[in-house]
Amino acid sequence: MARKLAKSTLERFGKRLEEEQERLQQLIEEYERELEVARMTESSSDRSPDPGNAEASSMKLEYAKELSIEQNTLDLLGKVQHALSRVRSGDYGICERCGEAIPIERLDALPYSTLCVTCASKT
Numbered sequence: 001m002a003r004k005l006a007k008s009t010l011e012r013f014g015k016r017l018e019e020e021q022e023r024l025q026q027l028i029e030e031y032e033r034e035l036e037v038a039r040m041t042e043s044s045s046d047r048s049p050d051p052g053n054a055e056a057s058s059m060k061l062e063y064a065k066e067l068s069i070e071q072n073t074l075d076l077l078g079k080v081q082h083a084l085s086r087v088r089s090g091d092y093g094i095c096e097r098c099g100e101a102i103p104i105e106r107l108d109a110l111p112y113s114t115l116c117v118t119c120a121s122k123t
C-alpha cells in the first residue's frame with residue numbers, strides 16, 4: 001500500500017498548483033486578446049486584398065503560432081486542474097495507474113504529474 005502524503009505536504013502542493021492554475025488562466029486570457037486582434041487584422045486585410053502582402057501572411061503565421069501555444073497552455077491547465085482535484089480527494093502523490101507513491105522530487109519538478117515515472121514513460 002503506497003503511503004499517502006502528509007496533510008502539510010498536500011497543502012503545499014495544492015497551493016503551488018493553485019498558483020499555477022491562476023498563472024495559466026491569465027496567460028490564456030492574454031492569448032485570447034491577442035488572437036482577437038489578429039482576427040480583426042486578418043479580416044480587414046481580406047477586405048482590401050493586397051497580393052504579395054508579406055505583413056498579412058506573417059500575421060497569419062503569428063496567429064497559427066498563438067493558437068498552438070494556447071492549445072498547449074490549455075492542455076497544461078487541464079493537467080494542473082486534474083492534479084488539484086487529486087489534492088482535494090487526498091490521492092495526490094499516488095500514481096493513477098499503478099497506485100505506487102510518486103517520488104516527492106518528481107512532484108517538486110512537475111507538480112501536475114499524476115503518474116509515476118514508469119507509468120508516464122509508457123504513455
Ligand SMILES: [Zn+2]
Nearest residue numbers: 095098116119
Ligand atoms: Zn505508476
